[in-house]
Each structure stands twice: as structure tokens, then as C-alpha cells.
Amino acid sequence: MKKQQTASMEDYLEAVAVLRSRGKAVRVKEIGQALGVKMPSVTAALRKLSEEGLVEHERYGRVKLTPAGDRTARNVFHRHEVLRRFLTDVLDMDPTTAQEDACRMEHSVSPATLERFSKFLAFVEACPEDRPPWLGNYRHYIQYGELPQECILRSARSRKQR
Amino acid sequence: MKKQQTASMEDYLEAVAVLRSRGKAVRVKEIGQALGVKMPSVTAALRKLSEEGLVEHERYGRVKLTPAGDRTARNVFHRHEVLRRFLTDVLDMDPTTAQEDACRMEHSVSPATLERFSKFLAFVEACPEDRPPWLGNYRHYIQYGELPQECILRSARSRKQR
DNA sequence: CTAAAATGTTTTATGAGTCTAACAATCATA
DNA sequence: TATGATTGTTAGACTCATAAAACATTTTAG
Numbered sequence: 001m002k003k004q005q006t007a008s009m010e011d012y013l014e015a016v017a018v019l020r021s022r023g024k025a026v027r028v029k030e031i032g033q034a035l036g037v038k039m040p041s042v043t044a045a046l047r048k049l050s051e052e053g054l055v056e057h058e059r060y061g062r063v064k065l066t067p068a069g070d071r072t073a074r075n076v077f078h079r080h081e082v083l084r085r086f087l088t089d090v091l092d093m094d095p096t097t098a099q100e101d102a103c104r105m106e107h108s109v110s111p112a113t114l115e116r117f118s119k120f121l122a123f124v125e126a127c128p129e130d131r132p133p134w135l136g137n138y139r140h141y142i143q144y145g146e147l148p149q150e151c152i153l154r155s156a157r158s159r160k161q162r
Numbered sequence: 163m164k165k166q167q168t169a170s171m172e173d174y175l176e177a178v179a180v181l182r183s184r185g186k187a188v189r190v191k192e193i194g195q196a197l198g199v200k201m202p203s204v205t206a207a208l209r210k211l212s213e214e215g216l217v218e219h220e221r222y223g224r225v226k227l228t229p230a231g232d233r234t235a236r237n238v239f240h241r242h243e244v245l246r247r248f249l250t251d252v253l254d255m256d257p258t259t260a261q262e263d264a265c266r267m268e269h270s271v272s273p274a275t276l277e278r279f280s281k282f283l284a285f286v287e288a289c290p291e292d293r294p295p296w297l298g299n300y301r302h303y304i305q306y307g308e309l310p311q312e313c314i315l316r317s318a319r320s321r322k323q324r
Numbered sequence: 325c326t327a328a329a330a331t332g333t334t335t336t337a338t339g340a341g342t343c344t345a346a347c348a349a350t351c352a353t354a
Numbered sequence: 355t356a357t358g359a360t361t362g363t364t365a366g367a368c369t370c371a372t373a374a375a376a377c378a379t380t381t382t383a384g
Contacts, residue, residue, distance in 0.1 A: 008371060028332060041372055043333055048370095060332055060379055091278040104270035113263045116253040170341065190362060203342055205363055210340095222349055222362060 002068070003052060007107035010076045011035055012045045013054060016065055017073035026063040079106040082118045090124055164230070165214060169269035172238045173197055174207045175216060178225055179235035188225040241268040244280045252286055 005013070015034045019026045032042045046063060049055045054069030065073055083105045087098035109117070167175070177196045181188045194204045208225060211217045216231030227235055245267045249260035271279070 006370075029330090037371090038373055039332060040334080040374085044371080087275060087278075091275065091282060093275055093278060097272060097274050101270070101272050101275045105267060108263070108266035108270045110259060110263050112259050113249060113253065113255055116249075116255060120253060168340075191360090199341090200343060201362060202344085202364080206341080 002072075005072065009045065009049060010072070010107060011103075012042070012049060013065065013069055013073040014076040014080065016055065016063055017070065017077055020065070028063070031063070076106060079109065079114055082114060082121065083109065086117045086121050089121060164234075167234065171207065171211060172234070172269060173265075174204070174211060175227065175231055175235040176238040176242065178217065178227055179232065179239055182227070190225070193225070238268060241271065241276055244276060244283065245271065248279045248283050251283060 012031065012035070015031050016026055019030055019034060024030070028039050028042045028046070031046075032039050035042075046055055046057045049069065050057050053066055054072060056064045056066060080102050084098050084102035087093040087101060088095060093101070174193065174197070177193050178188055181192055181196060186192070190201050190204045190208070193208075194201050197204075208217055208219045211231065212219050215228055216234060218226045218228060242264050246260050246264035249255040249263060250257060255263070
């Protein structure tokens with residue numbers, strides 16, 4: 001049922017969601033600025049997304065996501081955030097590069113791989129970095145969906161220490 | 163001087179290099195099969211790459227990379243391999259998905275980020291996974307370009323043990 | 325309230341990448 | 355070596371994404 005979107009259309013949906021979440025009324029010009037494209041490109045994209053039932057856009061008016069559009073946008077944003085945080089928190093990239101790379105990578109990573117990035121991140125955050133069987137524990141977590149016993153104890157301990 | 167290539171043109175160059183490395187004479191049909199496109203698309207791509215001095219392709223003949231084309235192809239392939247190995251060796255993805263994802267990610271990862279993926283991989287391989295200050299050591303490696311003393315000793319030791 | 329500024333849309337064009345259909349060259353073998 | 359099979363090319367069309375220019379609407383300030 002849900003037609004799969006192109007990278008470009010996903011970017012438009014994500015931009016609308018992000019602008020929306022910043023409180024402002026979403027306008028064609030702002031979307032264009034956010035994505036580095038001119039207004040006619042935005043109008044064209046909104047027309048297409050509108051036909052697909054992902055946005056509501058009355059001529060000269062404001063832009064809104066439909067429930068379906070919002071689901072897609074959240075999904076894209078989630079991919080973006082997992083990748084951005086992996087780049088900053090694990091690879092220790094600078095925030096600007098991480099943001100830009102995540103913006104491109106979010107369209108080229110399969111769901112299965114995204115899931116792994118996400119789990120890696122969760123693992124890093126749950127298991128302090130001086131834990132001994134590091135990568136082995138990560139593999140355990142991937143395979144069984146549960147953190148190894150030691151990591152759980154560890155996390156509890158460090159939380160108490162504060 | 164070097165014109166920056168599109169994802170698509172990079173794929174063609176990479177495909178030529180890979181087919182070449184498998185020993186066979188490189189033909190239009192094989193390139194098409196490798197990339198999942200029809201022959202006319204290959205011909206068009208080769209014409210363009212030819213004009214840019216990256217491949218040599220005489221009508222109805224074989225395809226060869228020029229030195230410049232070979233450099234570009236190697237670069238793309240290197241990106242591909244770093245990402246593929248990261249996906250398999252670190253995230254523990256299955257080889258098929260890793261291959262496919264690397265194929266798309268290789269066009270969306272900046273040089274700076276690729277460098278980090280590469281270093282992460284090298285670090286994982288040099289420092290056995292039960293090393294204590296895991297991520298901390300990785301950060302040290304990134305920052306100073308050298309493996310921490312402990313990792314070096316560790317690697318030497320495990321090599322001897324065999 | 326009206327004129328100028330800002331914003332948005334339509335029209336038309338471009339470029340990249342792909343495909344199908346029709347044509348051309350090469351090759352392989354009977 | 356002639357001919358059918360294979361491989362390659364050209365021509366023409368399509369999609370997707372974009373932008374410039376011209377036009378339309380809305381907002382804002384005097």
C-alpha cells in the first residue's frame with residue numbers, strides 16, 4: 001500500500017517534520033532554505049506528496065503532514081538520528097559532519113543495518129567502555145536481544161555512584 | 163581538475179575494476195549484469211566516462227580503465243571495502259546485506275567519516291575485544307593516530323600464543 | 325486602504341540516468 | 355565461408371529533480 005519514497009521526497013517530509021517541531025508555521029520558503037533548493041522545487045515536491053496523501057498543502061497556504069506523512073517523516077528522522085548519534089558518540093565525529101553525513105546515509109542504509117547501528121549505540125551506552133568482553137558482549141546483545149548480565153550490573157552500579 | 167563523479171558513474175568505474183580483477187576481458191554485457199542495468203545504459207555511461215578520460219572504449223571492443231579511471235575506481239572500491247568490513251566484522255551483519263548496503267553507503271559517506279570507519283575497524287582488529295578501556299582506547303587512537311601502549315603489547319602477546 | 329515587498333505558483337527548460345525497439349557488428353560453427 | 359546467435363549501438367522516450375523567468379497572491383507599512 002504505502003508507496004516507497006525517493007531520497008528526495010523523504011528529505012522533504014523530514015524537513016516539514018523538523019520545522020514543525022520547532023514550533024513555526026511551515027512555509028514553502030523555509031522548506032527550501034532548509035534543504036538548499038528553490039521555491040519551485042518545493043512546490044513541485046509538495047504537489048507530488050499531496051497526491052500521495054502525505055502532506056496537506058492548500059495554495060499559498062501552510063504545509064501540514066497527514067498522519068501517514070507524519071509516520072514516514074518520523075521514520076526518516078529516526079534513521080537520521082541513529083546514524084548521527086552513532087557518528088558522534090561512537091566514531092567521535094564533529095557534530096557538523098555527522099549531521100551532514102547522516103543526512104545522506106539515512107537513504108542508503110537498509111532497515112537491518114540501521115537496526116544494528118541502533119543496537120550498537122544502545123550497547124555502548126549501557127555497557128561502560130572499560131568493561132572487558134566488549135565486542136563479545138555486543139554480539140551477545142545482537143544475538144539474544146538482551147544485555148549480558150555483567151553489563152546490567154555495571155549500569156546499575158554506575159547509576160548508584162552518582 | 164578531477165571532476166567529481168556521480169554515484170552512478172562511480173559504480174560503473176568500480177564494476178569495471180572488479181570485473182577486470184577477476185581476470186576476464188571486460189564487456190558491456192557483463193558490466194550491465196553486474197550493475198543490474200541494460201546494455202544501452204552501459205554504452206551511454208562508457209561514452210561519458212570516455213569523454214572524461216576515465217575509460218578507454220573502442221566501439222564493439224573491450225573496456226579498459228585509464229590510469230585516472232583506475233585511481234578513481236580503486237578509491238571507490240576502498241570505500242566499499244571499509245564499509246563492507248565494518249558491517250560484517252563490527253556490526254556482524256550477514257555478508258549479503260553488508261555487500262548491498264556498502265554499495266549504497268559508499269556514495270554517501272564523507273572522506274572524514276570513512277576515515278573513522280576505517281580506524282574503528284583497524285582498532286577492533288588490533289585490540290582484542292576483552293581489552294578493558296575499549297572505547298577510550300579507540301578515542302586515543304583517533305586523536306593521536308597511534309594505538310595505546312596496552313593494545314600494542316596485547317596484540318604482540320596474542321600473536322605469540324598461536 | 326493602497327502600494328511595495330515578500331512569498332508562492334506556473335511554465336518551460338535542463339541534466340542525469342534509465343529503458344525499449346530497431347539497427348549494426350562480431351563471433352562461432354555447420 | 356555463410357548464416358544464425360550473440361553482443362553492442364543508436365534513436366527516441368520517459369522519470370525524477372531541479373531552476374529561471376514570468377506571473378499571482380498575500381502581507382505589511384506608510
